[in-house]
Amino acid sequence: MVDLSQYLPILMFLGVALVLSSAFVFLPMAVSRLTGTYKPSVEKLSEYECGFPAFEDSRAQFDVRFYLVAILFIIFDLEAAFLFPWAVSVFDLGWTAWISMMIFIGELALGLVYAWKKGALDWE
Template sequence: MTDLSQYLPIFIFLAIALALSAIIVFLPMGVAHLTGSAKPNADKLSEYECGFPAFEDPRSQFDVRFYLVAILFIVFDLEAAFLFPWAVSLDLTGWAGWGTMMVFLGELAIGLAYAWKKGALDWE
């Protein structure tokens, strides 16, 4: 027969983790309910991210420029994410790493020029 007291620290850890998880999940909901921020009105239900009303006919056409700008932002944000580790490790990668990054930056510059020429960056 095993001694179950050896598992007591694990049970305490799990109980604390469960309590903290419940607090993190339910406390903001309770505060929102008590402060009245959960009560909807016209301003809270209006569109603020996508640029078009969300409660329309789902088959209606909409402007895709918002999504093009968002995709371009993600592409160039990833470029910045790749530049920092490259710059830090440039002494290890040497000329091969420098050349590879210049090819990568050249491809991105060609893509930016193409998007600019096509008018993907224009917002009317």
């Protein structure tokens, strides 16, 4: 026979997480409705990010170059995230760590050259 009482702490944790996450989502909405701060007006519903109404539909497709630049940014951002901890401990890790990081940076540089040659970084 399986003892299901071992799962009780997990179920309690999930229950508390569900209650707290629901409270954090729905409680502010309920408080704003009850206190009267929710009063939509033309000014509150207007565009605020750029200061003027959008020219096109907000669901319009972007050019693929935006996504390519975003992907390249993420790749080199992750490189920096790997490079800083490595730089702190490179002397303790030895030559193997140094060589492996140089291979990693070389692969990234090769990818950057490839993207550059393909025109992914060209902007019109």
